[in-house]
Structure formats: structure tokens, C-alpha cells
Amino acid sequence: MASPALTEQLQFFRALVEKVDNVRDEDLKLKWKLRFPHPYDDRIWGYPDDDVVTELLQPSDKYIVDETCKCVYVKDSSEGRDTANAISQAFQEITDAAIKANKFANVLHGRHSEKHSIAGAEEIEFERFTTPLLGLATKGVSVIAYELNPDLSFNFWVQHRGLNVFSPNMLDVTVAGCVRARQEPWDSIVEEAKEEASFTEKQLREHATEIEELTYYRRIPETGMLIFGIMYSYDMLLPEGVEPVPSSPEVTEFQRMSTQELIEAMKRGRFRPGANPLIIDFFIRHKIIPEDDDLVRRLHRPLPVPS
Structure with a gap:
């Protein structure tokens, strides 16, 4: 003893x-889920914050928002020619827009940051400060x-x-x-x-x-x-x-x-x-x-x- x-x-x-x-597995059931197009489908790649979905991830030529399953789907604007780059560009556009509008300044700090890769899909890139907005792995x-x-x-x-x-x-x-x-x-x-x-x-x-x-699951x-x-x-x-x-x-x-x-x-x-x-x-x-x-x-x- x-x-x-x-x-x-x-x-x-x-x-x-x-x-x-400080995040329990059951907490994730209430979160939005970020999904990618083929060949990255059938997996959840991130858990974006509710405010981020409302402010930055609304239905557009880049995203499909399904409230029934709380899923945000990133569209493949390249139509299969360069899916990874299309996803990277979609992420870059929301980062640029948020910085320009001074949204989520306590996370983005009003500036750009170095590029990181998606864990498990290293060909997809995003800015480091965007990590908590999209609930990604770093x-x-x-x-x-x-x-x-x-x-x-x-x-x-x-x-x-x-x-x-x-x-x-x-x-x-x-x-x-x-x-x-x-x-x-x-x-x-x-x-x-x-x-x-x-x-x-x-x-x-x-x-x-x-x-x-x-590894860790962290709520900021x-x-x-x-x-x-x-x-x-x-x-x-x-x-x-x-x-x-x-x-x-x-x-x-x-x-x-x-x-x-x-x-x-x-x-x-x-x-x-x-x-x-x-x-x-x-x-x-x-x-x-x-x-x-x-x-x-x-x-x-x-x-x-x-x-």
C-alpha cells in the first residue's frame, strides 16, 4: 500500500x-466533426469549435455543413487533381479571413504563423495558430x-x-x-x-x-x-x-x-x-x-x- x-x-x-x-472521450460526441473528401474520407480529422463553424465554416464553395451529424465537410475544389492542396488552400483562406477581420485574436494573435502538417496526412498544411480553431492534432x-x-x-x-x-x-x-x-x-x-x-x-x-x-487531449x-x-x-x-x-x-x-x-x-x-x-x-x-x-x-x- x-x-x-x-x-x-x-x-x-x-x-x-x-x-x-482535460477532455473526456464522451465530450467529443457533442463537438462538430471535420471531415475531408476522398481519399481521406471515413475519418474525423478535427473537432472545430462551435463559434468557428458559425463564423468561418459556413456552407460555401469550400465547405458543406451538415447540422444533423454536426459534420463539416471540406470540398475538393480540385476535383481530384490535387486534393491535399485544395484542403490546404481552404484552411489558408479561413485563416487569412480571420486575421483580416481580427476574429479569434486571442488564438491567432492577429498574425500568421509557421506551417504545420496534418498528423496522418502530412501533405495537407495549415498554420500553427489555426490548430485550436479546427481542433486538429499537432x-x-x-x-x-x-x-x-x-x-x-x-x-x-x-x-x-x-x-x-x-x-x-x-x-x-x-x-x-x-x-x-x-x-x-x-x-x-x-x-x-x-x-x-x-x-x-x-x-x-x-x-x-x-x-x-x-499524447494528450487538451481544452484551452x-x-x-x-x-x-x-x-x-x-x-x-x-x-x-x-x-x-x-x-x-x-x-x-x-x-x-x-x-x-x-x-x-x-x-x-x-x-x-x-x-x-x-x-x-x-x-x-x-x-x-x-x-x-x-x-x-x-x-x-x-x-x-x-x-
Whole structure:
């Protein structure tokens, strides 16, 4: 039987995961469903917000709206010649229109963003900030760099985020970023690790180990919109003499923390919310905390959209 202290700690970790995995399967039954034409039919690709359907996805030459099943169908304006591009153009048009009209400014921030690809249909592209409008799945990458002490305790290298990024001045895992359009996760890891921590591809290949993907269903508190996440993550056991060095204004510094220091920082709310599940998963895999069925299930949920 778990001790009271361990029970309390696991409850705390579950609460942290709940902040980024806070949508129940039954909640999706009430949402609009985004569907694509052949050859992408028979699948749900996103769960757009009600206000987005009303404001941006009304029946047109780009969309069919079926209120009986709460389905929005993207039309193939290319008539089969280039379906992926037709879908990409339809998404771009609603993004352009929303920015021009200053709609959903708390999500789009009044500006364009880098292109991402649809998980499971990488030839279809959309702008990153459009993700919650359409309830799509987005792909991210991360690296947790750590050291193993002679007594088998851990030291972690933690990133201190810059002031001009999302979640400014907060702590994060060693490396974190997004998979942009036409990129493989490994290419993104190499790019982000070089840019943020000055790690070389050679160092990654020699010392980083890929782990099982993490997933989440997240409702954004401020808007109620949904996003689905797939995180391609790596553990990186650093050899003696190798440390991360900031090489981007997005990172202020790196801090070395013991396991207890890391947990205390989590308790103080110092970490970017999306970093906490990555750390908790590391703790479980490396037996820093016992395997907890609820945490494992929440960290590796099958997504309701292609991935």
C-alpha cells in the first residue's frame, strides 16, 4: 500500500497532467466533426469549435455543413487533381479571413504563423495558430537531458525560457519545439536541439534515446477550443563534460537541478504546463516514482484523430 506521502505526490502529478489532458472521450460526441473528401474520407480529422463553424465554416464553395451529424465537410475544389492542396488552400483562406477581420485574436494573435502538417496526412498544411480553431492534432518534439550520479541519482538540465516566447520566463525541459510542415520529427529534434541547446546531431545520435510518443487531449481554458498533441520525445544521458549552452534568445539559461529540486519547481508552478507530463513520464520510466495506471493511461491515450 502506498504511503500517504507517495499518494499525495501521485495526486499532485495527476493534477498536473489534468491541466493538459482535460477532455473526456464522451465530450467529443457533442463537438462538430471535420471531415475531408476522398481519399481521406471515413475519418474525423478535427473537432472545430462551435463559434468557428458559425463564423468561418459556413456552407460555401469550400465547405458543406451538415447540422444533423454536426459534420463539416471540406470540398475538393480540385476535383481530384490535387486534393491535399485544395484542403490546404481552404484552411489558408479561413485563416487569412480571420486575421483580416481580427476574429479569434486571442488564438491567432492577429498574425500568421509557421506551417504545420496534418498528423496522418502530412501533405495537407495549415498554420500553427489555426490548430485550436479546427481542433486538429499537432506534433511536437522534446529532449530531456540528464546526468546520472555515482549513487544513481539524477541531475536534470532545465531550460529557462526567454521573455519573447509563449510561456515567458518559465522553466521547460531541455529542448522543446514543434514539427513544422514537411519535416520529420528527427529533423525537428536536430534543429531545435542545435538552436536552443547547442547540441550537435552527432551528440544526439550518440547519446539520445527515442521513447514512446506521448499524447494528450487538451481544452484551452480561455477559449474552450480543443487541440490534440503528439510528442516525439528523447532521453539524452549526457557524458562528462557535455552541457547545454543557449544559442537562441528564446532561451535565457540552463539550470542543473536534482530530482527533488525539479519536483519543488513543479510544485511552485514554475514549469510550462506542457513540460510537466514529459517530466512525469520520465519519472515513471526511470522508476523515480512507481508506475501509476491512471498516469500511464493519460500520457499515452489513443487519439480520436489520425496520428
